[in-house]
Amino acid sequence: MKRYRRMAVLAMAVLAAAVPAAAPPGQTAGTAYAAVLGQGVQGADKGGGPGVVEISRDTKAPAVVDGVIQPQNLEAAREADQMIVVVGTGGCNADTYYYAKSEDSFELVWKEASVVGRGGITSDKGEGDGKTPSGTYGFTMAFGLKEDPGSMLPYHKVVKGDYWVDDPSSSYYNQLVNTSVTSRSWNSAENLAAASPYYNYALALDYNSDRVPGKGSAIFLHCFTASADNGSAGCIRLPESRAKELVQTATEKTRIVIAADITQLK
Incomplete structure (x- = not known):
């Protein structure tokens, strides 16, 4: 009987020595214990023996599969309620996709041929280069020459x-001003009132919101005309009906994703 007691005490002592008294920083007691036993914790032996539960590392799902955009896998999808995805197709041409969130997925509402900068889409935008900046952006406001169609964002x-x-x-670089209250202290600015039909409806991207001199300004999503279009100065142009719809539906959570081609989406 004493012999069995000694064996039980010895077994308990071995187990106590094997399990850490306190879990290391960043681990729970459970994961620390599993690490000692080698049961499925990353970095432990993954021999696949009985009772072993393997915890695989998270892998980023692809944004494009077989040439088809997977909107739920875009980085912007984490917080967006809607996404406008602009993909360059060569020169100043692009396809624009509008996705609306439905529960935990995004549904394609429409796809439309559109126009971007005459110099295409770039990751290194500069003032006056005629290129559209790639990346993911929000919208700061809506504006237009026509009356507010029911914008969710502040409408000017x-x-x-x-x-x-x-x-x-200029100290007013990349800002909307009105000459009735602001003295002209710039050498160049877009006269919005003279830009019909382009600015009948428009959304202002939050590109270069820090107003870094020379990084680019006045990047909008707005209307185009039915005539031949050789590209914008950097904006995204859509048919007026589509621009109006986006002005009506875009919110502070809506994101626009711009890529030079479909392989650049992330």
């Missing part, structure tokens, strides 16, 4: 004297 009805400053040396 364009009036005489409205300018968007694109002079990097």
Whole structure:
């Protein structure tokens, strides 16, 4: 009987020595214990023996599969309620996809041929280069020459004297101003009131919101005309009906994803 007691005490002592008294930083007692036993914790022996539960590392799902966009796998999908995905197709041409969130997935509402900068899409945007900046952005406001169609974002009805400053040396760089209250202290700016039908409806991207001189300004999503289009100065152009729809539906959570081609989506 004493012999069996000694064996039980010895077994308990061995087990106590094997299990850490306290879990290391970043581990629970359960994962620390599993690490000692080698049962499925990353970095432990993964021999696949009886009772072993393997915990695999998270792998990023592809944004494109067989040439088809997987909107739920885009980085922007983590927080967006809607996504506008602009994919360059060569030169100043692009396809724009509009996705709306439905429970835990995103559904394609429409796809539309669109126009981007005359110099295409770039990851290194500069003022006056005629290129559209790639990346993921939100919208700061909606504006237009026409009356507010029911915008979810703050809507500015364009009036005489409205300018968007694109002079990097100006203190008003990449800002909307009106000459009735702001003295002209710039060498270059877009006269919004004179840009019909392009600015009938528009959304302002939050590109270069820090207003870094020379990094680019006045990047909008707005209307195009039915005539031949050789590209914008950097904006995204859509048929007026589509631009109006996006002005009506875009919120502070809506994201626009811009890529030079479909392989660049992430």
